[in-house]
Amino acid sequence: MGKEIGVTVKKSEDFSEWYTQTVIKSELADYAPVKGLIVLRPDGYSIWESLKSSLDKKFADTGHRNGFLPTLIPESLLTKEKDHFAGFNPEVFWVTKSGDGELGDRLALRPTSETLAYTLFAKWIRSWRDLPLKINFWNTALRAEIKATKPFLRTSEFLWQEGHTVHVNSEEAEKEVTDILELYKKTVEEELAIPVITGKKSEKEKFVGAVYTLTMESLMPDGKALQMGTSHFLGQNFSKPFELKYADKENVESYAWQTSWGVSWRLIGGMIMVHGDDRGLVLPPRVAPIQVIIIPIYYSDEDKEKIEKISKEIEEKLKDAKIRVQVDNREQLTPGFKFNEWEMKGIPLRIEIGPKDLEKNQVTFARRHNRQKDDQAITGLVERVVSELDKIHNDMFSDAKKILEDRTSEVNTYDEFKTELEKGRLIKAPICDNPKCEEEIKEETSADVRVITNDAKDTSSKCIKCSDQSTIRPLFARGY
Amino acid sequence: MGKEIGVTVKKSEDFSEWYTQTVIKSELADYAPVKGLIVLRPDGYSIWESLKSSLDKKFADTGHRNGFLPTLIPESLLTKEKDHFAGFNPEVFWVTKSGDGELGDRLALRPTSETLAYTLFAKWIRSWRDLPLKINFWNTALRAEIKATKPFLRTSEFLWQEGHTVHVNSEEAEKEVTDILELYKKTVEEELAIPVITGKKSEKEKFVGAVYTLTMESLMPDGKALQMGTSHFLGQNFSKPFELKYADKENVESYAWQTSWGVSWRLIGGMIMVHGDDRGLVLPPRVAPIQVIIIPIYYSDEDKEKIEKISKEIEEKLKDAKIRVQVDNREQLTPGFKFNEWEMKGIPLRIEIGPKDLEKNQVTFARRHNRQKDDQAITGLVERVVSELDKIHNDMFSDAKKILEDRTSEVNTYDEFKTELEKGRLIKAPICDNPKCEEEIKEETSADVRVITNDAKDTSSKCIKCSDQSTIRPLFARGY
Known part of the structure; x- marks a missing residue:
């Protein structure tokens, strides 16, 4: 693989350009002809399918079922919850014509489905017997992006799932909100x-x-935080305007309690940024479309035959063990070219098989994430690959966790805050309960409150902005 | 279940009203707030997921991979293949605004993705090494329907898959077109x-x-044919306007050869029409969201405890055997109400467990499709359920096949043709190769050529329209 085919900038030198080149050159995604939109090529979509299947199983195991909602929402519905509409209005795509005719009422492309889903839920739900209702939709959301497109991170249409649940009381709904966030965390940590x-x-x-x-939230190598999933307690904010009521056992009607939650292909963006390096992608083994690439190496026709035979045998054995494996037996391409190409594509484990290996009944293992190589006997190879892929996952997770911890700072003054921010840190800093302080910090530094952890209560410090008594010590960062 | 809750018209008396009531009351789907659009409730979506998973596995096994394309297509692309655009133009939804602003160029909501996909393929494909390219997209198509909505059959947005492949020569592409149709047929026959x-x-x-x-094509009980899937040989009709070329081994550039193919949720509409009866849905076991419903029947607290225990045990055993099973232990509802409700929902097999059954260590099996009941010992029950579900599938298929055969007529004159058509038949009739005859038959009778089978050649008869020598004997019917 020639230099120009690979990623031509260093991750540490031009992060943004590195990111774009990595996504496009590794063939995860490409730009669509409409500004702000991308397409997923098979490797990119395969990662989404892995995530989807892992989440979908967890949703089903916890009593959720999938449904389908159309893309088009009437304007009158979208505007029914006022704050909600005000939030989405600037980003809404509007359909005003069909064929050569004008539509009577214009239709919005779904920016999110709360208003549509809850109109239907209000029809479907009669009594406590119908609750809880727990439905998930795998679809896309369409929100017109004004800023420059970043594949997976900022696009005008994105793949996601949106879950919507309805409950008889707030306790049950709040438990759902917490459980889902835990389910998301587990998925992101265990898959990505x-x-x-x-x-x-x-x-x-x-x-x-x-x-x-x-x-x-997680922290990206450029020092910006990435929101990776959210779970909302809606209370009765939607059930009231949408007349979503249920009759209890005594036949008394009440407004229901609701939640909504979602993750999107943004998770793939996070995966690329956190794990990638100067050579391109580094894929976590559990979502890699190909987990093991086998490269036969030979310099004579006699060797070729033998080595291709053993490569094929190893491939078959690994396939039987449910490993996603491929032999790269393209001719006219050198092993070196192939190494570089598969490294750019981030394949977790490369198995090289050459004439000298064959003599010793062994192969060479080359790991993508730390580029370590060693010999492995052909006997016991399958078991070793299985455990090696787990080890690679664990190593990648601990490396990333160490970096996250190292880059989290705790400060007590606004000056320290600004200094740490310039270093690209996630910063714990005390603030008071006057919303103006949070607003002014954001205006002045572009950093906002990313997350208020469970242990964030702090009433013994001074607000970094106004010096009044603090109430919490949340985590700040600039965000994507 | 009260009469008013169930389907209130007979399938044979008002087919259209029966269909709509069956879809809505069995909770497969519901109308969306926008005319022409429907939503899928969990049972309806679950059937789609079963079909999807069966097709997806076959696509993967034959070397296809999935990707993602956005919903929005620029007008300039859509108009690039003239005939194609003329065909879709009247049905296109147009986005003209985002937020409060006007878009410079209006954007079409995807009626089908040929033009978008091939723009990208032309970028991605350089040489013979990149071929064949075989990509599938699971998405929706949006086509503004002017006629009245029929859930699953006529809606302005529908779930489907669209496959797009690119090949080095026409032989390979034509083989793909044939293979895919065979794959579709197998799926529809074996799943539905x-x-x-x-x-x-x-x-x-x-x-x-x-x-x-x-x-x-298949024939529906109202005598209309339903097109259930199509596979297109595109030749070089798109590769030329889209400049989709590849370099061969001698580095000579040629236009590539292409195919596209798709099935939609229309398959579910066909399933409802072919198998349903006056009581509502009759679901083929392999796609039924619930395959077996267990109804505990008791009249005393002592019986209740025993019978709920054994019901639970049977449920667990069936679950272990990967059967989709559920116990209906809702209180305050009579067994009779439950029987009616699950019959309307089309569950293939009902297991009733009452005190007398328990004394004899047996249960009662009640089949949905032919309403036959018999006793089954609890010993050997799991194996019996497994084989019974296969038998139900086979019985449903042969019943439907017999009806299809009985309703296929062969005629030699236009008068016979019209008589048979009024009986709701699929009609084999000879025509000549003058396209005017086919056109005039359609104008005069609303029946069109549904399918020209492989053995349709017939040069020894007279065209039913003009009496000239015939060339083929295709199948005619009125269509959905």
Whole structure:
């Protein structure tokens, strides 16, 4: 693989350009002909399918079922919850024509489905017997982006799931909100090897229309925080305007309690940023479309035959063990070219098989994440690959966790805050309960409250902004 | 279940009203607030997921991979293949605004993705090494429907898959077109128990932009044919306007050869129509969200405890055998109410467990499709359920196949043709190769050529329209 085919900038030198080149050159995604939109190529979509299947199983195991909602929402519905509409209005795509005719009422492309889903739920729910209702939708959301596109991070249409649940009381709904965030955290840590910090969003940063929002956040190598999933307690904020009521056992009607929650392909963006390096992608083994790439190496026709035979045998054995494996037997390409290409594509484990290996009944293992190589006997190879992929996952997770911890700072003054922020840190800093302080910090530094962890209470410090007594010590950062 | 809750019209008396009531009351789908659009409730979506998973596995096994394309297509792309655009133009939804601003160029909501996909393929494909390219997209298509909505059959947005492949020569592409149709037929017959007839569409009825279209068709109980899936040989009709070229081993550039193919949730509409009866849905076991419903029957607290215990045990055993099973232990509802409700929902097998059954260590099996009941010992119950579900599938398929055969007529004159058509038949009739005859038959009778089977050649008869020598004997019917 020539230099120009690979990623041509260093991650540490031009992070933004490195990111874009990595996504496009590794063939995860490409730009669509419409500004702000991307397409997923098979490797990119395969990662989404892995995540989807892991989440979907967890949703089903906890009593959720999937449904389908159309893309088009009437304007009158979207505007029914006022704060919610005000929040989304600037980003809404509007359909005004079909064929050569004008539509009577214009239709919004779904920016999120609360208003549509709750109109239907109000029809479907009659009594306590119908609750809890726990439905999830795998679809896309469409929100017109004005800023420059970043694949997976900022696009005008994105793949996601949106869960919507309805409950008889607030306790059950709040438990759902917490359980889902835990389910998200487990998925991101166990599938993508990304450590996250969970907690609440501030009043200012919560979902428009929610009582409160739980979030999971991680820190990216450029020092910006990435919101990786949110779970909203909606209380009765939507059930009231949407007349979503249920009759209890005594036949008394009450407004129901609701939640909504979602993760998107942004998780893939986080995975690329956290694990990638100067050579390109580094894929966590559990979501890698190919987990093991086998490269036969030979210099004679006689060797070729033998080595291709053993490569094939190893491939078959690994396939039987449910490992996603491929032999790269493309001719006319050198082993070196292949090494570089598969490294750029982030394949977790490379197995090289050459004539000298064959003599010793062994192969060479080359790990993508730390580029370590060693010999492995052909006997016991399958078991070793299975355990090695787990080890790679664990190593990637601990490396990322160490970096997250090292880059989290605790400060007590606004000056320290600004200094740490310039270093690209996630910063714990005390603030008071006057929303103006949080607002002014954001205006002056572009950093906002990313997450208020469960242990964030702090009434013994001074607000970094106004020096009044603090109430909490949340985590701040600039965000994506 | 009260009469008013169930389906209130007979299938044979008001087919259209029966269909709608069955879909809505069995909770497969509901109307969305926008005219022409529906939503899928969990049972309806679950059937789609079963079909999807069966197709997806077959696509993967034959070397196809999934990708993602955005919903929005620029007008300039959509108009690039002229016939194709002319065909879709009247149905296109147009986005003209985002937020409060006007868009510079209006954007189409995807009616189908050929033009978008091939713009990208032209970027991605350089040489023979990149071929064949075989990509599938699970998404929705949006086409503004002017006629009245019929859930699953006629809606302005529908779930489907669209496959798009690119090949080095026409032989390989034509083999793909045939293989895919066979894969579709297998899926529809093996999952939905619907017999289909396969063959070619006429020039007049083919996909706009294709060289030819293969189709599978089935006959519905109202005498109308339903097109259940199509596979198009595109030749070089798109590769030329889209500049989709590849370099061969000698580095000579040629236009590539292409196919596209799709099935939609229309398959679910076919399943409802073919198998349903006056009581509502009859679900083929392999796609039923619940395959077995267990109804405990008791009249004393002592019996209740015993019978709920054994019901639970049977449920667990069936779950272990991967059967989708549920116990209906809702209190305050009579067994009779439950029987009616689950019959309306089409659950293939009901297991009743009452005090007398328990004394004899047996249960009662009640089949939905033929309403036959018999006793079954608790010993050996799991194995019996497994084989019974297969038997139900096979019985449903042969019943449907017999009906299809009985309702296929062969005629030689236009008068016979019209008589048979009024009986709701699929009609084999000879025509000549003058396209005017086909057109005039359609104008005069509303029946069109549904499918030209492989054995349709007939040069020894007279065209039913003009009495000239015939060329083929295709199947005609009125269509959905």
